[in-house]
Structure formats: C-alpha cells, structure tokens
Amino acid sequence: MPTTVSSLFSAYASFAGSMMLVRSIARDLFPQPPSSYIFSKLSRLFSTPFSSITLVIEEFSGAARNQVYAAAEVYLRTINNITPSTHRLRVGKNIRQKTVSLALDNNGQLEDAFDNVNLTWRFKVRKEKSGAEQRQFELSFHKKHKDKVMESYFPYVLARADAIKEEQRVVQLYSRHLMSDTDFKGRCTWGSVNLEHPSTFDMMAMDPVTKRMIVEDLERFVRRREFYKKVGKAWKRGYLLYGSPGTGKSSLIAAMANYLKFDVYDL
Structure with a gap:
C-alpha cells in the first residue's frame, strides 16, 4: 500500500511526541549530567554518520613538530570530562612539573565542548613498517561547525596551551x-x-x-x-x-x- 505524505507526517509527529515525553520523564528521574549524556548518545544514534567530520592532527608537519599537535597534547591534559568511552589514561610527571598529569593512551577518547559545539578527541598510535611510531590526534564534530572549529576553537586551544605551560612552568x-x-x-x-x-x-x-x-x-x-x-x-x-x-x-x-x-x- 503506498505511503501518503499525511501518513508520514502523522508517524513523525507521533515519534516526536513520544521522544518529548521520554525526555520529560528522564529529566525527572535522572540528574542533569546523566540525562545530558543519555540524550547526547540518542542524538548520535539518530544522526547520520555522514553529518560528522574528522580532522587528523599528526605529530609532525614535515620535519618540524606540528604546533597544533603540541598544543592539543598540553590542552587535553586539563580536560576533566572523562566519559564511559574513556577507558585508559596515562599518568606521568617530569622533574619540571609541579603536579601529576593525565594523558590519553592509544585509542583513548575524550569529550570537549566549545561554544555549544560538541567535540570528540581521539589519540592513536600506529607503527610503520620501519618500526617507527606515528602519533596523531583525531578531532570529530558536526560538519556544520567546521568554520567555528577552524576559526575559533583551534586558536582557543593554542592560546590555552600557552597559558597552561606558563602556569605550570618551573623557573x-x-x-x-x-x-x-x-x-x-x-x-x-x-x-x-x-x-x-x-x-x-x-x-x-x-x-x-x-x-x-x-x-x-x-x-x-x-x-x-x-x-x-x-x-x-x-x-x-x-x-x-x-x-x-x-x-x-x-x-x-x-x-x-x-x-x-x-x-x-x-x-
């Protein structure tokens, strides 16, 4: 039986109403952080995988160390948003550091938010045939926020990393x-x-x-x-x-x- 426009609209309206009811009940049953996490996962479930974009930030840009990679390495140590998707973190401290720092382990993941944009950072290490390790960060977010990420978020990460290094610097x-x-x-x-x-x-x-x-x-x-x-x-x-x-x-x-x-x- 052919599907009419009115029946599709009716089904969509019914689904939207059900989701609003579920959202209202969940807000009453769960505190804000868990409910936010649940709805973020639901939104990802119903969103198309083609709506997101992933930027690869390699450790080296040519022969020189990538400044964006170095800044991300410093910046991500200060993010405390450890989600259920974060399973492993590296702990370290060198002689010049005042406190113990955390860092992503291989395939580790952290969530960040900037100006109403949700971002996912991943750290990956892959081995070349020569045995050398290639390290990189991957940053994923919705495609519609690409300009904001490039023009505002990355400058923020670079500036924040400089400030963090200055704060943690030991004379x-x-x-x-x-x-x-x-x-x-x-x-x-x-x-x-x-x-x-x-x-x-x-x-x-x-x-x-x-x-x-x-x-x-x-x-x-x-x-x-x-x-x-x-x-x-x-x-x-x-x-x-x-x-x-x-x-x-x-x-x-x-x-x-x-x-x-x-x-x-x-x-």
Whole structure:
C-alpha cells in the first residue's frame, strides 16, 4: 500500500511526541549530567554518520613538530570530562612539573565542548613498517561547525596551551657549576636545577615606592616585547645591584625571576 505524505507526517509527529515525553520523564528521574549524556548518545544514534567530520592532527608537519599537535597534547591534559568511552589514561610527571598529569593512551577518547559545539578527541598510535611510531590526534564534530572549529576553537586551544605551560612552568637556575652532562663532542654543557627560592615581591622587605617602581618597570618591559622586535632592538633589560652580603641582592633576583617566570643564569 503506498505511503501518503499525511501518513508520514502523522508517524513523525507521533515519534516526536513520544521522544518529548521520554525526555520529560528522564529529566525527572535522572540528574542533569546523566540525562545530558543519555540524550547526547540518542542524538548520535539518530544522526547520520555522514553529518560528522574528522580532522587528523599528526605529530609532525614535515620535519618540524606540528604546533597544533603540541598544543592539543598540553590542552587535553586539563580536560576533566572523562566519559564511559574513556577507558585508559596515562599518568606521568617530569622533574619540571609541579603536579601529576593525565594523558590519553592509544585509542583513548575524550569529550570537549566549545561554544555549544560538541567535540570528540581521539589519540592513536600506529607503527610503520620501519618500526617507527606515528602519533596523531583525531578531532570529530558536526560538519556544520567546521568554520567555528577552524576559526575559533583551534586558536582557543593554542592560546590555552600557552597559558597552561606558563602556569605550570618551573623557573630554572642554570650554571656551569651544575654540569651534569656533555654534548656530542664531549664538551661540558650548562646544568640546571629548579629555582626553589621562596622570594617574592609580596614578602620582600624593601621600600614600597622602590618595589612598585621595579614591578611597573618589569611589566612595561614584558608588554613592549613586540615593540623591541619591530624596531630591531634586543629584548633585554639590565639592573645593577650592589651592596654588602646579606642585603637582599639574590632575593631580589629570585623575586624578579619568580614574578616573570624567567630562568636565571649564573655566569
């Protein structure tokens, strides 16, 4: 029996009404996070697979490391949206990190949301015939959001990764007296340790006017980095400190380094 337009419309209206009823009941029975998860899965079930697009972000772009990959690697460590589809995570911490970090394991998956766009990140490692490993992230989302992802989401990830690295950065003290390694020609190289000096401008006992003047000068120096680049001048600032031992010269240097998150080189 041929299907009429009116019968199709009637069936669709009946289905839509049933879904609205189920949605209303589910909202009463389940708290918001589980219900959101259920409806997101239902929407994916009834959506066509051709409505999504997957972007592949390889670790290397030519001979250089892909900046988008590096940013995603940092950014994804801060996402706490671990869903039932996330089964394995890698845990690690190096000497320069202050806290333990999480990272996706092979075939791991994380969900993210940005400006009402749902995104799925996947991490994959594949082995070449040569035995080398090729690492890549895959980012999937609805096709209609491609422009927003390219023009807004990726710049956000890049900027957020820079901010995260700055927040987690541990100031280093470099010195020839800390030599612990040699280069490929057998020559001694600079060694480094974490600068764990507790000095900050908040705790330093010095004239408030002088302290404020130094802080403002440091901030102005940082803000004018692009100006130095435009006029072709080296981006550097010098201070001459003098005084008897114990008057706070080293503490002031440490306070500057901790304030700017700049490494210290002991010449």
